[in-house]
Amino acid sequence: MPPPNDRRPGFSRKAQLGIFTGYVAAIGGVLAGLVLIAIAVADPGSFAFLRRGANEIVAPAGAAGSAVRADSRGFFQRIGDYIDAGATNAALRKEVAAARVQQVRTAALAEENRRLKALLGVVETTERPVATTRLVASTSASTRRFAIIGAGSRQGVQIRMPVRGANGLVGRVLEVGPNTARVLLVTDSENVVPVRRASDGIAAFSEGRADGRVRLRLINIGVNPLKRGDVFVTSGSGGIYRPGIPVAQVESLLSDGAIARIVSDPAASEFVLVEPVYQELADPTAPTATPVR
Structure with missing residues (x-):
């Protein structure tokens, strides 16, 4: 078991x-x-x-x-x-x-x-510009020198009104449309501007040469007192341009004046001012400022 x-x-x-x-x-x-x-x-x-x-x-x-x-x-x-x-x-x-x-x-x-x-x-404190506008176009290769601005009669622009850029005088209004105007540039051969030397007031006339420069002709012919670098401004004679607007600077001397380059090149001026005619500034009916955008 x-x-x-x-x-x-x-x-x-x-x-x-x-x-x-x-x-x-x-x-x-x-x-x-x-x-x-x-x-x-x-x-x-x-x-x-x-x-x-x-x-x-x-x-x-x-x-x-x-x-x-x-x-x-x-x-x-x-x-x-x-x-x-x-x-x-x-x-x-x-x-x-x-x-x-x-x-x-x-x-x-x-x-x-x-x-x-x-x-x-460059805007004068005593008088407002008629219009502030763009310089639309300008001639660069022609015997005549014109520019087109983007302001016309609707903005108060009239014939003969001066046009200036940031550095100096550009020209004067030649023709006016409703919203544009044609400007005769200071370099045009038909444009004559009374000027004076900024340092001492020697009087001269600026005549366009149609090549981007101007010729300065002295009123008193004699010994040429000009020298390179002299700056000429508007004299106010003729009643179109107010005195003191820069116009040109002397480059080379002549027997009766000088060749000068303009100080306000239209090709480099994007915006310009349209001002009242100088002799009409005292007129109470003169146009007032109407900036154009």
Whole structure:
């Protein structure tokens, strides 16, 4: 007859010893744990050396793991950047193109503001101009010198009215339309302007040469007192131009005068002023200022 399977441990001394040893070990572990907890509560720095040692042991593994994580993030980041590079470059090109256009616009506005400020600086405080307008066009290769301005009879412009730029005299109105006017430039061969030297008042006449310059003819013929660099302004004689408007600067001398370049080139004058005729300024019916935009 076979022996039963559930034999009690009491039948084996070895089994009883093993059970006893297990109980002792468990109780000893519990007691050791309680002692360690009590020490840790009473003196928290008692096991600092153990923590430092553990940190030293796991530090290399942690550093290696951190490097792997950083490399993996950098790898996937580079892949994403490569995928987005095309769209990013296209957007940057658009931004650069827009910035260049804006830069050109800003430069153009700055130049226009400079010209407008210079133009406003030549306005007399005693009399307002009839119109402030653009110089639309001017002849550059012809025996006659004319210009077109963007103001006409509707803005108060009349024949004979002086036209001046930021630097000086441009000409006088020759023909008038409803919204435009034709200007006879000071460089035209048919335009004669009474002038005087700004420094001492020596009188002369300015005659256009149709080549962008004028000839200055002295009224009193004798020893030529002019010299290069002399500036001539309107004298007010004749009643069209008010005195003191810059006209020309001497370049070379002649026996009876000089050849001079005009100080207000129509090709460089974007905005001009149309002023009342000088001899009519005292007339209460003279036109008032009507700036043209």
